[in-house]
Amino acid sequence: MSIKDDILIAGSMLLREKGVTALTQPQIAQAANIKQSHLTYYFPTRANLLLAIADFTLSTLMDDVAAQLQAKPQGTTLADAISRIMIDGFPPRVFIGLIVAADSDPDIRKLLRKLIRHVRTAIQGLLQQAGLASDREAALLFHATIVGLAVMHQAKLNKESATEVKHGVDILMRLLPSIHSTRSPI
Numbered sequence: 516m517s518i519k520d521d522i523l524i525a526g527s528m529l530l531r532e533k534g535v536t537a538l539t540q541p542q543i544a545q546a547a548n549i550k551q552s553h554l555t556y557y558f559p560t561r562a563n564l565l566l567a568i569a570d571f572t573l574s575t576l577m578d579d580v581a582a583q584l585q586a587k588p589q590g591t592t593l594a595d596a597i598s599r600i601m602i603d604g605f606p607p608r609v610f611i612g613l614i615v616a617a618d619s620d621p622d623i624r625k626l627l628r629k630l631i632r633h634v635r636t637a638i639q640g641l642l643q644q645a646g647l648a649s650d651r652e653a654a655l656l657f658h659a660t661i662v663g664l665a666v667m668h669q670a671k672l673n674k675e676s677a678t679e680v681k682h683g684v685d686i687l688m689r690l691l692p693s694i695h696s697t698r699s700p701i
Contacts (some may be wrong), residue, residue, distance in 0.1 A: 518547075518549060518553055518557065519557045521547045521548070521549065522543060522544075522547045522549070522553075522554055522557060522558065522564075523567060523568055523571040524547075524571075525543055525546035525547035525548075526538060526543045526546070526547075526564065526567075526568035526571070527568055527571055527572040527575070528546065529542060529543060529546055530568055530569070530572060530605075530609060531572075531605060534608060534612060535565070535608075535609065535612030535613060535615075535616060536612070538561075538564065538565055538568060539561075540554055540555065540558075540561065540564065543564065543568075560622060561620065562620055562622035562623045562625075562626055563622075563626070565613060565616065565623060565626075566613070566623065566626035566627065566629070566630055569609050569610075569613060569630055570630055570633060572605075572606075572609065573606060573609070573630070573633075573634055573637075574633075574637070576600055576605075576606065577634075577637040577638075577641065579596075580593065580596040580597070580600070580641055581640070581641060581644060583596050584596075584641065584644045584645055585644070592645070593641060593642075593644075593645040593647075593688065594681075594684045594685055594687075594688045597661055597684055598680055598681045598684045601661055601664060601665040601668060601680050601684070602668060602677045602680050602681075606665065607662065607665035607666055607668070607669050608669065610627075610662070611666070611669070613627055613630075614627070634658065635651075635654050635655065635658055636654075638654045638657055638658050639651070639653075639654040642654060642657060642691070647688070647691045647692060648691050648692060653691055656687075656691075657687060657691065660683065660684075660687050661684065661687075664679065664680045664683045664684065665680065667679065668680050
């Protein structure tokens with residue numbers, strides 16, 4: 516494993532355990548068991564570091580979902596996997612934390628745009644793998660819906676809101692196949 520991988524893995528673990536505020540260069544360097552100068556060599560700014568860790572973490576989650584779909588390629592498998600991720604709350608908390616951090620660091624907002632494009636592309640791939648509508652509009656609808664459900668769950672954080680996430684994702688999965696057939700040309 517490379518030093519860069521060590522940094523991303525350590526940062527991802529810190530992110531899961533302590534949230535975005537724990538992602539300081541000294542804490543990540545310590546967790547990766549490297550000198551801070553090595554960390555800044557690979558990630559010169561905090562914005563680059565935060566987004567690389569978020570991208571690594573989200574890519575790992577998406578890869579896990581893709582592996583589950585490969586083992587059992589059905590929409591219900593995608594719905595179950597996405598619901599678990601949203602209820603766990605890790606991706607929504609990451610994005611909320613990054614959005615808040617972007618208020619004080621405009622570079623984070625620029626990199627967030629890139630991360631969102633990357634996530635949207637990954638969603639298109641997951642939708643295609645699940646045999647669902649997978650064009651840009653379907654990916655946008657899917658992404659916006661799961662983010663909205665996840666944020667509402669984070670606000671309430673109770674059993675009822677977890678049920679709402681599962682129900683909302685199930686509804687979305689039922690609607691996606693019909694979206695493609697009923698869409699009018701733009």
